[in-house]
Amino acid sequence: MRVLFLTTSYPTAASPAEGIFVLEHARAAARHADIAVLHLDRSGGFGVERVADAEFPTWRARYPARPVPLTTTAHLAAAAVGYRGVRRSGFDPDVVHAHFFLAGVPAVLLRRPVVVTEQWSIFLREDPMRLTPLLRRAARFAFERAELVLPTSEALRRGIEREGIRGRFRVVPNTVDTELFHPNGGHAESPRLVAVGLLYHAKGYEFLLEAIARVGRKLRLEIVGDGPLRGQLEALTDELGVRDRVAFRGLLPKPEVARALREADALVLTSRYDNNPCAVIEGLASGLPVVATAVGGVPELIDDGNGLLARPEDPESISGRITELLDGLDRYDSAAISEAARERFGRARVGDQLAQAYAEALELRHRR
Numbered sequence: 001m002r003v004l005f006l007t008t009s010y011p012t013a014a015s016p017a018e019g020i021f022v023l024e025h026a027r028a029a030a031r032h033a034d035i036a037v038l039h040l041d042r043s044g045g046f047g048v049e050r051v052a053d054a055e056f057p058t059w060r061a062r063y064p065a066r067p068v069p070l071t072t073t074a075h076l077a078a079a080a081v082g083y084r085g086v087r088r089s090g091f092d093p094d095v096v097h098a099h100f101f102l103a104g105v106p107a108v109l110l111r112r113p114v115v116v117t118e119q120w121s122i123f124l125r126e127d128p129m130r131l132t133p134l135l136r137r138a139a140r141f142a143f144e145r146a147e148l149v150l151p152t153s154e155a156l157r158r159g160i161e162r163e164g165i166r167g168r169f170r171v172v173p174n175t176v177d178t179e180l181f182h183p184n185g186g187h188a189e190s191p192r193l194v195a196v197g198l199l200y201h202a203k204g205y206e207f208l209l210e211a212i213a214r215v216g217r218k219l220r221l222e223i224v225g226d227g228p229l230r231g232q233l234e235a236l237t238d239e240l241g242v243r244d245r246v247a248f249r250g251l252l253p254k255p256e257v258a259r260a261l262r263e264a265d266a267l268v269l270t271s272r273y274d275n276n277p278c279a280v281i282e283g284l285a286s287g288l289p290v291v292a293t294a295v296g297g298v299p300e301l302i303d304d305g306n307g308l309l310a311r312p313e314d315p316e317s318i319s320g321r322i323t324e325l326l327d328g329l330d331r332y333d334s335a336a337i338s339e340a341a342r343e344r345f346g347r348a349r350v351g352d353q354l355a356q357a358y359a360e361a362l363e364l365r366h367r368r
Helices: 020-029 068-088 101-107 133-145 154-162 205-214 230-240 254-262 278-285 315-327 334-345 347-367
Strands: 002-007 034-041 047-050 058-062 095-099 114-118 148-151 192-196 220-224 246-250 266-269 290-293 307-310
Touching (some): 002 068, 020 278, 020 347, 034 068, 047 068, 058 068, 101 133, 114 133, 148 154, 205 220, 205 315, 230 246, 254 278, 266 278, 266 315, 278 334, 290 315, 307 315, 334 347
Parallel strands (some): 002 095, 034 058, 192 266, 220 246, 266 290
Antiparallel strands (some): 047 058
16 A cells, blocks of 8 residues: 655754654554655745655655745645655555645545544644634545544544534554663662653743742753743743753754653653643653643543643642652553553554554545
8 A cells, every 4th residue: 555644744854853743653654555755845935856865755845834825825736746746756645644634635635535644732722822714614624525534632633523623533643663762671860850842832841840949859850852942941940949950951863862761760741732742652652650731632641550640830730740759659660651652652553553544544435
């Protein structure tokens, strides 16, 4: 089977972390299908180019991000021209796998069976951003015409339905490379926490720093990631007097992220809103218990055996959960946490789910 990944977000040389979860889905799907990628890139200019030295045959269709009316037309035109280029290369897909409904709109016009993976937290109650009338129409157009829609969490599925949008839904989560993310067999010498993610508003790092200042025990927090709020967060670290407890590691390659997790005792995530965070899945695959805020799809990832949930935007609740977890760290079975994550989120499991979705999409299209 040949599957074309049609996506609005994908890693590039300039932004290697962007859309990394799409690449991970492609790696999982590649266990069962031949994969090619068409990236609809709003970085400016017009044209389609083949990406050299990509992991999968990859094309990038560029178009300008503004003005918006032009973008809508250019978005569809870029997809059409890019798709033509892919087929002329000899790759004629059996299924188009769109990532995000904005890629789903042109996908359902291509006369191939379509599945749409949706990740955007805009459908969650906690996300302050809301669908504009145009975006809602686009989502409805894509989801209701696709053979299957694959939200990455039940919370996201419910959020889509709250918008009055219908579709054939199958929840398929993000995936993790369990060859890279795995336990090291023991804890760090002193309590060490790791937080992984971009430093921006959604992730609520200020609440984490305030919580760390309240924890009345020795610990170390490493923050892996970078972003527009780093300067403000470093200043807050000094203001709270916790510079000796907190280290900002910046952006790290995946192998170094995995190493940081293996050297930690627990992962923390204090998002204001989140869907199916890869950082939590990678932490669990590394055998780490997790303290996370109960937002979006996060409670679907955490149970009594692998972590604790805190109230969002509440440093007192977060600090209390961190203390509770560290005081009872010995009750968490690292190997069991890792194995459960492998069975649920490993490439083999997610790859099987995607293969089933592709087969079902083909059957549904055949019935039509």
